[in-house]
Amino acid sequence: MPTHQSAVSAQRAPHPINFGQKLSLIADHWQPRVVAEMNDYQFKLVRIAGDFVMHSHADTDETFIVLHGQLRIDFHDGHVLVNPGEMYVVPKGVEHKPYAAQEVQMLLIEPRGVVNTGDQGGERTAPNDVWI
């Protein structure tokens, strides 16, 4: 596993994180990859396409920042469309389902340990805390 700055107190990283370069290392959809940590929060890059499962995170809000493509987040009472240069925070406990008609590349921000399927689990659950 790569070392990262938060594991070493007060050691600053030598270089910034470049989203495009990191995304070039990701081949699969729906497999979030950790690229940085801030305190006990993680920044994860992910490529998605198609539909996901409705789920929620009981203990935390979850932030989506879209870098490429148009993300649709479905809720029981509607949806939001999130384009590049936009962000959306799903409040804790709110059921949501990401959807991408065409590939979306995005940055997720959430506390360390949060899994992609939240309370739902199941076969779409990706390995957690995988760094690139």
Place this chain on the structure above:
Amino acid sequence: MPTHQSAVSAQRAPHPINFGQKLSLIADHWQPRVVAEMNDYQFKLVRIAGDFVMHSHADTDETFIVLHGQLRIDFHDGHVLVNPGEMYVVPKGVEHKPYAAQEVQMLLIEPRGVVNTGDQGGERTAPNDVWI
């Protein structure tokens, strides 16, 4: 003060945050404006130009995501350059000084309550927790 979603449990926002639209509401440099919250963390947009003061935040890491322009972060032992599409996390306790030869527009992420000058204080300290 505007209401915001995190003040109302499990109320989701009707629309995403558009960085460009929010930045169009900011005229002054070095005046961070809060645009969203995730748990007890805030997302702040800021325009900067020129030099700042060397400072640190004893209790928290601080994240910089550059949207426009080239950010230079000076440290006592060197610097990093952060371009659009890149992010950098300054570890807690590490003295740093943002610098922008030309205007930089960026997103800051840090816990609610963190002030821009950290432990340094002084005249460059901006009002905190100002929403747009």
